[in-house]
Amino acid sequence: MIPDLNAIEEAARRIDPFAHKTPVLTSVNLDELTGGQLFFKCENFQKAGAFKFRGATNTIRSLPGDALKKGVATHSSGNHAQALSLAAQMMGVEAHIVMPENSPKVKVAAVKHYGGNITFCKPTLQAREDTLKDVIDKTGATEIHPYNNHTIIAGQATAARELIHDVPGLDIIVAPVGGGGLLSGTALSTYYLSAKTKVFAAEPEQADDAYQSFYQGKFIPSVNPNTIADGLRTSLGSLTYPIITKYVDQIVRVSEEGIIKAMKLIWERMKIIIEPSAAVPLAAILENTFECRKKRIGIILSGGNLDLDKLPWIQ
Amino acid sequence: MIPDLNAIEEAARRIDPFAHKTPVLTSVNLDELTGGQLFFKCENFQKAGAFKFRGATNTIRSLPGDALKKGVATHSSGNHAQALSLAAQMMGVEAHIVMPENSPKVKVAAVKHYGGNITFCKPTLQAREDTLKDVIDKTGATEIHPYNNHTIIAGQATAARELIHDVPGLDIIVAPVGGGGLLSGTALSTYYLSAKTKVFAAEPEQADDAYQSFYQGKFIPSVNPNTIADGLRTSLGSLTYPIITKYVDQIVRVSEEGIIKAMKLIWERMKIIIEPSAAVPLAAILENTFECRKKRIGIILSGGNLDLDKLPWIQ
Numbered sequence: 001m002i003p004d005l006n007a008i009e010e011a012a013r014r015i016d017p018f019a020h021k022t023p024v025l026t027s028v029n030l031d032e033l034t035g036g037q038l039f040f041k042c043e044n045f046q047k048a049g050a051f052k053f054r055g056a057t058n059t060i061r062s063l064p065g066d067a068l069k070k071g072v073a074t075h076s077s078g079n080h081a082q083a084l085s086l087a088a089q090m091m092g093v094e095a096h097i098v099m100p101e102n103s104p105k106v107k108v109a110a111v112k113h114y115g116g117n118i119t120f121c122k123p124t125l126q127a128r129e130d131t132l133k134d135v136i137d138k139t140g141a142t143e144i145h146p147y148n149n150h151t152i153i154a155g156q157a158t159a160a161r162e163l164i165h166d167v168p169g170l171d172i173i174v175a176p177v178g179g180g181g182l183l184s185g186t187a188l189s190t191y192y193l194s195a196k197t198k199v200f201a202a203e204p205e206q207a208d209d210a211y212q213s214f215y216q217g218k219f220i221p222s223v224n225p226n227t228i229a230d231g232l233r234t235s236l237g238s239l240t241y242p243i244i245t246k247y248v249d250q251i252v253r254v255s256e257e258g259i260i261k262a263m264k265l266i267w268e269r270m271k272i273i274i275e276p277s278a279a280v281p282l283a284a285i286l287e288n289t290f291e292c293r294k295k296r297i298g299i300i301l302s303g304g305n306l307d308l309d310k311l312p313w314i315q
Numbered sequence: 316m317i318p319d320l321n322a323i324e325e326a327a328r329r330i331d332p333f334a335h336k337t338p339v340l341t342s343v344n345l346d347e348l349t350g351g352q353l354f355f356k357c358e359n360f361q362k363a364g365a366f367k368f369r370g371a372t373n374t375i376r377s378l379p380g381d382a383l384k385k386g387v388a389t390h391s392s393g394n395h396a397q398a399l400s401l402a403a404q405m406m407g408v409e410a411h412i413v414m415p416e417n418s419p420k421v422k423v424a425a426v427k428h429y430g431g432n433i434t435f436c437k438p439t440l441q442a443r444e445d446t447l448k449d450v451i452d453k454t455g456a457t458e459i460h461p462y463n464n465h466t467i468i469a470g471q472a473t474a475a476r477e478l479i480h481d482v483p484g485l486d487i488i489v490a491p492v493g494g495g496g497l498l499s500g501t502a503l504s505t506y507y508l509s510a511k512t513k514v515f516a517a518e519p520e521q522a523d524d525a526y527q528s529f530y531q532g533k534f535i536p537s538v539n540p541n542t543i544a545d546g547l548r549t550s551l552g553s554l555t556y557p558i559i560t561k562y563v564d565q566i567v568r569v570s571e572e573g574i575i576k577a578m579k580l581i582w583e584r585m586k587i588i589i590e591p592s593a594a595v596p597l598a599a600i601l602e603n604t605f606e607c608r609k610k611r612i613g614i615i616l617s618g619g620n621l622d623l624d625k626l627p628w629i630q
Contacts, residue, residue: 308583
């Protein structure tokens with residue numbers, strides 16, 4: 001069932017003792033530059049460095065005790081793997097993480113750091129799914145999908161819920177969209193708690209499955225998405241697509257150049273580290289994909305995990 | 316006269332409407348790594364990106380009206396130039412900045428961004444001083460020295476004052492030391508407001524004039540300091556040296572490698588951008604220059620201005 005307000009409030013109570021209530025930052029400088037009034041919800045400061053910790057914690061802590069004994073499992077090389085590992089570790093639960101054998105070293109190290117039990121596989125979706133199935137058959141662990149899961153969505157919804165509580169009267173909230181977990185949660189919280197606020201999604205042009213699906217009115221998956229915003233390469237899921245269709249107002253697309261420019265601008269002017277995916281909403285504003293002048297705009301800075309040895313503006 | 320508590324409280328009231336009350340951040344991760352309990356006072360989030368805005372604002376706003384009409388002046392290629400420019404701009408006062416002609420482009424651009432009126436000179440101390448004298452002769456502007464000025468020191472003291480208010484019962488406060496304005500202010504605020512807290516200074520081995528002066532008991536200037544911590548290359552001044560001698564407990568030195576490592580660690584784990592100078596206190600902890608286990612330690616993160624195109628860990 002699509003999370004109702006009660007499910008989101010329950011998620012908020014459930015994760016409250018464990019997740020950071022992240023700050024909302026503003027920047028006179030970026031307001032001057034864009035003409036809008038921007039409020040940045042800093043999920044880059046969330047535990048494990050991204051909003052994913054909210055959904056993972058909400059989901060693990062909703063499982064019955066006998067399921068917990070057998071652990072949780074997922075296939076992911078990204079922020080969900082780190083978040084699930086840490087959320088599980090904090091409960092003394094085992095997290096089985098299936099990762100492609102070509103995953104970047106920093107990501108493998110991060111999952112290990114948070115106590116995740118890694119099984120490597122060939123770098124294909126088929127191999128990831130088969131290996132995950134093997135792990136689950138062997139351990140009895142519960143699969144926790146990174147976004148196609150209503151408890152995950154309710155957890156991610158708590159970020160926008162906090163933003164709306166901290167900053168009333170927003171005209172627009174912009175979230176990036178990949179698999180759609182964050183966007184679905186953002187749209188639901190906004191619908192329940194700030195119905196006059198519009199919800200916009202920002203997506204890389206080079207991974208625009210959500211845009212295509214939204215405007216063509218049918219589910220169209222990404223084919224070989226190639227964007228620096230590595231958190232946004234996934235396609236919408238069967239649970240996130242209908243929520244987005246119903247509760248999101250607009251999906252806009254941005255260039256790769258625009259993502260890098262917005263990312264560097266946030267680093268420079270706000271002195272905070274965000275990953276490329278988190279720069280996509282500001283890129284959408286800088287590329288004038290919608291009118292932002294004199295509007296109060298909430299922006300979800302989704303995460304801050306990246307390899308500091310490889311920055312897109314340094315060759 | 317060395318600023319008394321009243322001078323610091325006045326500075327706090329004077330800058331309060333203009334400066335950010337910067338946040339104090341903690342990191343479970345860095346606490347685990349060091350064994351201490353660390354409280355980071357984030358002056359990298361201060362206006363113009365460094366603590367320098369405090370002293371500049373306090374000093375400009377202490378000047379009489381007829382002096383203000385003629386503007387303020389300094390020679391600096393660093394954070395003081397940006398801070399003085401912005402503090403002056405916010406008051407509608409002209410800031411004359413003498414900068415060496417080989418100053419990095421980003422620094423020149425930043426001073427221009429804040430409305431500073433730049434005069435370039437040859438890159439020698441003599442040329443800087445001569446050119447500044449010319450500018451002052453011509454304009455009648457008031458010279459604002461970056462650190463050898465009691466009103467500047469009282470302004471910088473407000474950072475530690477805020478930290479002490481936010482985090483009572485610190486065992487140690489560590490500040491980096493260059494010219495000694497921040498360190499003097501930190502030591503005075505701590506002496507007046509939290510007398511049991513020790514004050515440590517952290518300095519690059521390769522620019523260790525404060526260390527040498529402190530332990531040899533006589534003023535010894537830096538000779539060709541060569542450190543990545545560009546904010547800490549200056550020598551102590553005639554006003555900061557005696558304050559440091561009297562009110563600082565210990566000065567410790569760190570390696571260049573240690574500075575880079577600490578800087579990257581803060582970027583990675585805390586998701587915030589600090590400049591090399593700001594990493595020197597954490598480097599001192601990581602290099603075991605003093606016992607920090609189980610201690611409550613305040614760290615002044617002095618600033619966040621650097622060229623993002625040139626990171627020390629990327630060749």
